Amino acid sequence: MSSREAILASVRANLPKVERPLPVVPHFDSNPPASLIDAFGDMLKRMGGSLLAPGPVDDPLAPVRALLAESRLICSAVPEIAGERDPATVTEPRALADVDHAVVRAAFGVAETGSVLLTDTDLQVNSLAYLAQHLIVLLDPADIVVNLHQAYARPEFREHHYAAFHTGPSATADIEGVLILGAQGVRSLSVLLVPKPPVNRT
Amino acid sequence: MSDSSSERRPENQVVEPQPRGARVHGDRPIDQAEAAERFIAAPLHQKQHDERLWTLRSRRDGEMHAMPEWEEMRALAAAIKEHTLTHLDKYLEMFEANAKANGIQVHWAKDGDEHNRIVQEILERRGAKTLIKSKSMLTEECRFREHMAKVGIEVIETDLGERIQQLDDEDPSHVVVPAVHKLRTDVAKVFAEKLGTDPNDSNIYHLAEAQRQATRPLILNAEAGMTGANFVVAETGTFVVCTNEGNADLSANVPNLHIASIGIEKLIPRLEDLPVFIRMLSRSALGSPITQYTSHFRGPRAGGEMHVVLVDNGRSERLGMEKFWTSLKCIRCGACMNTCPVYRRSGGLSYGATYSGPIGLIIDPTFNARKYSNLPFSSTLNGSCTNVCPVKINIHEQIYAWRQEMVREHETPFVKRAAMKAAGAVLSRPAIYRAAVETGNAAIGSLPRFVIYNGLNAWGKHREVPHAPAETFHQWYKKNRGDKK
Amino acid sequence: MKVGLFIPCFIDAYFPEVGIATLELLERFGIEVVYPRDQTCCGQPMANSGFEKDAAATEALFVRNFSGFDYIVGPSGSCVHHVRDHFTAVEQTGDVTDIRARTYELVEFLHDILKVDAFPWARFPHKVGLHNSCGTLRGLHHARPSELHEPFFSKPEALLAKVEGLELVTPSRPDECCGFGGTFSVFNEAVSSKMGYDKVQDHAAAGAEYIVSADNSCLMHQRGCAERIGVPMKFIHIAQILNGAEA
Numbered sequence: 063m064s065s066r067e068a069i070l071a072s073v074r075a076n077l078p079k080v081e082r083p084l085p086v087v088p089h090f091d092s093n094p095p096a097s098l099i100d101a102f103g104d105m106l107k108r109m110g111g112s113l114l115a116p117g118p119v120d121d122p123l124a125p126v127r128a129l130l131a132e133s134r135l136i137c138s139a140v141p142e143i144a145g146e147r148d149p150a151t152v153t154e155p156r157a158l159a160d161v162d163h164a165v166v167r168a169a170f171g172v173a174e175t176g177s178v179l180l181t182d183t184d185l186q187v188n189s190l191a192y193l194a195q196h197l198i199v200l201l202d203p204a205d206i207v208v209n210l211h212q213a214y215a216r217p218e219f220r221e222h223h224y225a226a227f228h229t230g231p232s233a234t235a236d237i238e239g240v241l242i243l244g245a246q247g248v249r250s251l252s253v254l255l256v257p258k259p260p261v262n263r264t
Numbered sequence: 265m266s267d268s269s270s271e272r273r274p275e276n277q278v279v280e281p282q283p284r285g286a287r288v289h290g291d292r293p294i295d296q297a298e299a300a301e302r303f304i305a306a307p308l309h310q311k312q313h314d315e316r317l318w319t320l321r322s323r324r325d326g327e328m329h330a331m332p333e334w335e336e337m338r339a340l341a342a343a344i345k346e347h348t349l350t351h352l353d354k355y356l357e358m359f360e361a362n363a364k365a366n367g368i369q370v371h372w373a374k375d376g377d378e379h380n381r382i383v384q385e386i387l388e389r390r391g392a393k394t395l396i397k398s399k400s401m402l403t404e405e406c407r408f409r410e411h412m413a414k415v416g417i418e419v420i421e422t423d424l425g426e427r428i429q430q431l432d433d434e435d436p437s438h439v440v441v442p443a444v445h446k447l448r449t450d451v452a453k454v455f456a457e458k459l460g461t462d463p464n465d466s467n468i469y470h471l472a473e474a475q476r477q478a479t480r481p482l483i484l485n486a487e488a489g490m491t492g493a494n495f496v497v498a499e500t501g502t503f504v505v506c507t508n509e510g511n512a513d514l515s516a517n518v519p520n521l522h523i524a525s526i527g528i529e530k531l532i533p534r535l536e537d538l539p540v541f542i543r544m545l546s547r548s549a550l551g552s553p554i555t556q557y558t559s560h561f562r563g564p565r566a567g568g569e570m571h572v573v574l575v576d577n578g579r580s581e582r583l584g585m586e587k588f589w590t591s592l593k594c595i596r597c598g599a600c601m602n603t604c605p606v607y608r609r610s611g612g613l614s615y616g617a618t619y620s621g622p623i624g625l626i627i628d629p630t631f632n633a634r635k636y637s638n639l640p641f642s643s644t645l646n647g648s649c650t651n652v653c654p655v656k657i658n659i660h661e662q663i664y665a666w667r668q669e670m671v672r673e674h675e676t677p678f679v680k681r682a683a684m685k686a687a688g689a690v691l692s693r694p695a696i697y698r699a700a701v702e703t704g705n706a707a708i709g710s711l712p713r714f715v716i717y718n719g720l721n722a723w724g725k726h727r728e729v730p731h732a733p734a735e736t737f738h739q740w741y742k743k744n745r746g747d748k749k
Numbered sequence: 750m751k752v753g754l755f756i757p758c759f760i761d762a763y764f765p766e767v768g769i770a771t772l773e774l775l776e777r778f779g780i781e782v783v784y785p786r787d788q789t790c791c792g793q794p795m796a797n798s799g800f801e802k803d804a805a806a807t808e809a810l811f812v813r814n815f816s817g818f819d820y821i822v823g824p825s826g827s828c829v830h831h832v833r834d835h836f837t838a839v840e841q842t843g844d845v846t847d848i849r850a851r852t853y854e855l856v857e858f859l860h861d862i863l864k865v866d867a868f869p870w871a872r873f874p875h876k877v878g879l880h881n882s883c884g885t886l887r888g889l890h891h892a893r894p895s896e897l898h899e900p901f902f903s904k905p906e907a908l909l910a911k912v913e914g915l916e917l918v919t920p921s922r923p924d925e926c927c928g929f930g931g932t933f934s935v936f937n938e939a940v941s942s943k944m945g946y947d948k949v950q951d952h953a954a955a956g957a958e959y960i961v962s963a964d965n966s967c968l969m970h971q972r973g974c975a976e977r978i979g980v981p982m983k984f985i986h987i988a989q990i991l992n993g994a995e996a
């Protein structure tokens with residue numbers, strides 16, 4: 063008998079003989095915050111990230127370019143920003159080890175937690191969001207959901223092989239509970255609310 | 265949180281040495297009380313440990329008060345887990361089918377040894393000699409690192425707390441904060457010995473940065489990566505890993521081979537069940553609404569390989585224990601450890617087991633009843649653990665039930681058995697009891713004898729003994745209320 | 750109303766004043782109180798140590814002693830918790846389950862059954878720290894435990910609020926266990942004592958002159974700890990305050 067068969071047989075033999083129905087899970091979103099953007103920003107700040115002040119109407123990406131002005135090496139996965147390293151050309155995850163600033167676009171954000179979802183499609187190379195020293199995230203303000211119940215109802219979790227919520231930068235408090243930002247992953251995470259570019263129809 | 269970390273310490277300053285964990289001799293019953301006493305005898309360590317974890321408990325309370333639906337969420341989490349466990353075979357098969365459809369290779373391991381052999385085989389097939397990994401209590405259970413060391417595969421822990429413990433050749437002491445029992449001076453000592461840092465620099469920022477710099481090249485050069493999993497969604501073939509450092513994502517996304525070690529009890533049925541647990545996990549563990557990283561893996565990257573090893577190691581057997589199967593609901597949040605007043609003053613290493621604190625008390629006996637036969641007695645049965653458990657495991661009631669089991673299975677010392685039998689005999693016979701209680705100043709000596717059979721010394725070691733009154737209530741009543749019966 | 754007075758073994762032996770205060774307090778409300786002479790113990794020490802079987806005879810004796818009362822009332826939360834929730838070594842006949850359900854701890858009896866709204870004879874002009882033992886708090890649900898998200902309530906506080914001059918002060922960890930835990934106090938005495946030291950120091954730092962509790966086993970342990978480390982704390986059972994004890 064294979065281990066698989068042995069384990070499943072053991073499980074079946076030991077199933078508790080009690081009635082335990084699967085409950086209906088509500089969304090708990092009947093009392094959302096007055097402003098999803100404000101709630102998102104407050105929580106992001108609490109978790110160690112920053113919400114960039116919006117740029118001028120005619121140059122919405124200005125705050126990002128200001129952050130990138132002194133960058134040693136930029137890798138951008140978004141069409142709006144140009145960088146020295148193009149993720150589309152990267153074949154080896156390690157090749158992004160020297161990236162200073164990475165710029166990506168999130169699929170959506172969550173007001174409850176200040177999180178943004180980054181998918182493998184957004185990142186193009188998954189390791190980009192973890193090897194870079196600093197992460198800059200573009201987020202369409204129309205794509206902020208109230209809470210995680212709403213978040214998990216979205217299609218991204220059925221469509222991608224990899225999708226990760228980022229909530230602020232990398233952190234640890236493993237030594238005497240002192241909070242360190244920039245543990246193994248990015249040292250900082252900044253979000254700029256800017257609508258998605260229109261889909262190109264040719 | 266402000267850092268009051270010291271600057272460079274003068275070389276001759278005395279620091280408190282770190283108290284080590286329980287003495288382990290094969291399968292001999294662990295003496296948790298002895299190890300706890302040594303922890304308390306290191307007051308700086310004990311104070312930091314107790315205050316740090318109480319802070320986590322307080323923050324958890326803050327999150328609880330901010331969520332009106334908190335108790336409803338606990339009830340949902342418990343119900344979802346109990347449903348899943350009572351249909352576990354179905355959900356395991358569902359997960360396997362969906363995972364395979366997305367290109368994940370699924371393996372099954374009956375026990376820790378088989379898990380280790382399977383992982384070794386996967387690594388050797390790819391010629392991988394270095395493995396980076398994120399935190400996994402399951403791999404601790406399997407004694408994974410020991411096995412890999414024997415077969416020449418280098419394993420590097422990437423979680424800061426786990427790495428400290430690995431370098432110090434010591435087990436993790438807490439399921440979420442593995443080095444919480446250490447002071448910064450202990451970490452400075454370990455890093456000085458193993459990473460070549462300044463032994464007198466215990467600045468926490470410097471220590472964390474030193475680990476980041478030392479580990480990064482190991483991450484970049486690793487040939488394979490390993491993670492655990494916090495939750496497994498049967499419906500979509502997804503496993504979810506929650507970290508604060510992002511080290512699971514580094515381990516999974518830098519090398520081309522990702523192996524996930526997963527206990528079979530981690531299953532939940534649907535995506536819509538997931539937010540119940542994600543919302544409760546970090547709030548219960550650390551008092552933060554979510555971990556910095558919550559990563560969902562459903563399939564390998566193009567050109568990469570993804571493996572899942574589903575591990576039983578006693579879980580299916582525990583499922584059949586009428587009083588104890590609900591301990592399988594555990595999501596490893598550590599809230600029970602944070603609230604337990606005994607754990608906070610003992611340190612997790614005093615339990616001599618992979619799992620410590622209240623949850624350890626009820627699951628360790630299933631791994632080794634003899635070795636862990638004393639653990640259920642390292643509790644005051646105060647019940648705080650049960651109240652903080654996000655999946656409503658009745659922990660303190662299971663601790664009580666394990667005591668009955670241990671006695672039934674003769675895992676208690678003979679002297680204790682004899683005393684209990686004697687106590688039961690005396691307390692059920694009024695005349696004998698009266699005689700014992702009312703013999704002058706033997707009142708102290710005969711207060712339920714079980715309390716003092718191992719010498720008045722034990723009570724009186726750190727406390728004053730109770731004062732003997734002039735007469736008992738019984739004597740007073742007889743004198744003042746006469747023969748009224 | 751006929752009440753059987755349950756005086757736990759250690760109160761009989763060490764704290765007769767608590768038994769006397771309980772008796773007198775109940776009599777103030779016109780209740781007929783009977784003290785069955787052959788009572789000994791509830792069986793908790795054996796059961797909590799895993800020796801449920803050895804508690805059976807003691808539990809059977811309890812049942813024999815306390816048949817025929819409207820209520821059985823005792824000034825000890827941990828003992829009453831044992832009777833109501835763990836009294837299973839003895840065969841569960843109709844009589845046994847009936848007696849178990851009629852057994853009340855003093856505070857809950859005063860609050861839930863008698864619904865006492867005044868203690869005109871009681872005056873205690875002191876700063877008092879309330880210690881809810883884990884048995885009364887989480888076992889008998891005397892008050893809201895700090896871990897749970899539910900509306901606040903406290904039966905002992907409601908009663909103490911009716912005592913003239915009494916000022917309640919709150920420690921920083923209001924319901925952390927004090928470390929007694931029965932045999933735990935002996936087999937794990939280092940941790941038990943440390944918990945006791947922390948508890949009395951917490952109350953002292955909050956300004957308490959007295960620690961009051963419905964559970965004397967906790968008070969006994971805390972007093973032993975306070976005396977050892979020189980914390981000048983006084984200890985009193987809630988029965989004594991409610992019965993009009995002077996400081």
